[in-house]
Amino acid sequence: MTEGTEMGKGQGFPVSCVEVLEAYIERNREVNPLTNGLVRDRFEEALEEARQVDKLLAEGPADADAALEERLPFLGVPVTVKEAFALQGMPNTSGLVSRRNVIAASDAAVVSRLKQAGAIPLGVTNCSELCMWYESSNRVYGRTNNPYDLQRIVGGSSGGEGCVLAAACSVIGVGSDIGGSIRMPAFFNGVFGHKPTTGVVPNDGQFPNAQGMRTSFLCTGPMCRYAEDLEPMLRVMAGPGVAKLKLDEKVSLEKIKFHCMDHDGGSIFVSPVDKEILQMQKKVVEHLESELGIQVQRVAIHKMKYSFQIWSAMMSSKDSDGQEAQLFTDLLGDHGKPVWPLWELIKWLVGMSSHTFPAIAPLALLHEKLVKLNSGGNAKLVSMGKSLQAEMETLLGPDGVLLYPSHPTVAPKHHSPLCMPFNFAYTAIFNVLGLPVTQCPLGLSSEGLPLGIQLVAGAYNDHLTLAVARYLEKAFGGWVLPGKA
Template sequence: MFRWVVKLRGLRIRNLVMAPPGIAALRVFLWTVFRAANFLYLPVFVTRIFHRATPCPPIENDILLLTAVELAEKIRKRELTCEAVVKAYIERVKEVNPIINAVIEDRFHDALEDAKEVDRFLSNTLMTTEEIEEKKPLLGIPLTVKGSIEVEGMKNTSGVVSRANVIAKEDAIIVKSARDAGAIPILTSNIPELCLNWESTNKLVGTTRNPHNTTRTVGGSSGGEAGLLATAASIIGVGSDIAGSLRLPAHFCGVWGHKPTPRVVPFAGHYPSCKNEDEWREVFTLGPMARYAKDLKLLLKIIANPEAKETLRLDEPVALEDLRIYYIEDLESILTNKVSSVCLDALHSVVDHMNKLCHVECEKAKIPLLKYAPEMASLVLLDIDDVDNLFVGRGDGSYAELFRYFTFRSKSVFMAIAYGVVRKLSKYIPNSTVEDCRKKLSEMKAELIKMLGDNGVLLIPTFPTEAHPHGDILRKVLDSGYCVIFNAFGLPVTNCPVKFSKNKLPVGIQVVSAPHNDRLTLAVAAEIEKTFGGWKPPQPREKACY
């Protein structure tokens, strides 16, 4: 909690007011608020002494250890029945969900019927295995779906009490695409209320717990997906990303998450959405999550817009040795926590490996304005109008709802209300300041794209630390800036698990490329998995670590 003192000693404080015009006052205000939060958390730190983690049961069914690519091949070749595969995942979900609380609603009965239909099809079809692979590459593969994405006949609440009985009338486009490819949805996974939090909690389902240590968060907003993947209760899933929502949970849970290039994956069928579609498409996207790196590319090929597939060139070979690798160790922002030693070690381990693999050594990127990017990106994203939330206009009624929350009468969680309050307060920020942020971000984006070109990637921490205890995101909000900046820049990013901390918690890094070069980040992800092992199941511990 006294890390801010270390920052002062390291002279990071000098960046506090040395910001572009119009940003300095905002930085001073935010710095004061977040540093004060450390002291307000003192009672919370004391109560954590009594918290204990609940271990997840070990994985005993070998079916759960196969990649989606391997499972699909075995199902096509009749080496495994689809019913056996779906049944194995259903049993695993039932085994772990009472511990991690990651499921909104299941369709186990219908999924088993779908699996039996697949087995009947395979018994009677005259198609060759090659033809099946081409037309239905996910045939028989269980799919989990983030609870903000529509699945026909299932609840589409987005964690909002007033939407408790809302039922999706049809599949979201990406769910339909996955079904057409043979995937079988088995459940929808938990999220924060309206996806407005980096912790997956709401008043309908409750809080999802990290399977590596249940006293820690899974992150958000695709937290349920990450938790299920981490404990082998899912093999592939789909989520969404507006401010790190795919990558942060993947980092905390030790799995893979890919934020595609904007406009590549259709977002119709996701709630919340935004009436300002042009601006929304540039920062928000749906994308694949997986337990194994190779499955990311398979799923992305299926859910991408048909017209985007040629642009992405996902099947084009990538010569890793010819890549130019850049890296950033720390944003060096006064508003973010210093990157921990274990996260730095994960980054350096990958850099050292790529130095041996590539013809050109990795180069440390130097983008001076990047230290101001977290608050700039947050301010620009906050300025997007007509995003579905609890309030109308620019946070009208948020003050009253905040009062109801503190008097225990609100049906919403704090972060969803806080979004409206911050939107309300943001009207006092001059338009010139917001436009200045847009301009500076545009300049940084252009600089990054020029640096990366068609053959470069950037390595950067996903978050400064491993998964923190539940609730700590309130004092670490701008640490999510390591993810948020790439939403503002509109660049494709893959989260890659690299190693574990001494607390047996996973940590990873982000791999970033220029737009439509998703194949580069996915190729580096596959190399990282091959070298460092990728996903590992939660390990039992003698006692909880904080």
């Protein structure tokens, strides 16, 4: 990483760590009043940690660079963390008013690992209330705005993270994803995001954490502006779990079996895919075929039409021990008395609720109804989900990659998700299938909004999607600085 390898003046480095941190702090102070991505900073502590890095580099022996880089691969690199993760000394509310005074006493597992690798946290970033909506807005910190168009959403629930990275206010970031919460913000903000294979990166130290079957669907992963940073981040965040992946295997792009699916088949719950997104996906296919000399196979997987229903059913199902999914209304009460959605909606209408409208209406009300209806109808959908998982694993095998839209539309305007609340199904389905997915930016639309694509591989084949993301970044330009298009 540039910031990690060019710090410290003591051994001929052109830029000190303090200068790098000061540049990012200044950038945050310039941009954040408009975007509200970073909701609590630790700038003074970060600068002190940067001074310690400069001291370490100045005092170290001249031949210690290689060993230092291996031991501390992110030495001095600014990082931001989704507020749902514990970062010592920082708030950990997940946008819940009843947790307004909760301050993390320790670090989440992945945060600790990044800090041990030398990264310097700048602060925490905004998310949706309880991380269960795809617009990052809550009653604790307010709303986050898209740096490409302040009237647009940043996505959720890792929306503040996507925003901060896109606006060049941080280098790397920590996100989590149970229905697309890494990939949607990465798509809407034109950056890279990776949902690892399930069970590789620890989820410990975030609120709310998954229970029951949802522990198999929640994934913690890296977000960044440059594709080359995904793999080193994944190595550090996974720790010993990285042994399950094949990151040291050399990838020959010409030997990958590429598949392409333009849309989900026409779900009645989801918007049609935008024309520009389809056109860009077609360009990707044409580029792969012409430059790599391969044939991209078009596929139509019928069960993908039921992505939302499958995700919802599997999210509400019992695990192997018979443990039921925790009700969203219980989480809103923060382990106290559960919230009554209808009463909370009445309070909201008269301005007395401490919750956002999406948390009350489409989430709490709908989730409560779905769980009650689930006992009979869901068994069939869960079975369909398992059948789809087997079908996808057979299709992808050890050397396949699927090209699939990241979302049906480019970043919507604020509040628009309320009209089409299930569009997140394009990302959510891969959580319940347990597959690794990389969101790759592909330049900007005619409106100046980010375009992108999901790259999907079979379980534990994260190395394939990461390699394709690096290739597409070179071919299509990757991240574009807001305002510079």
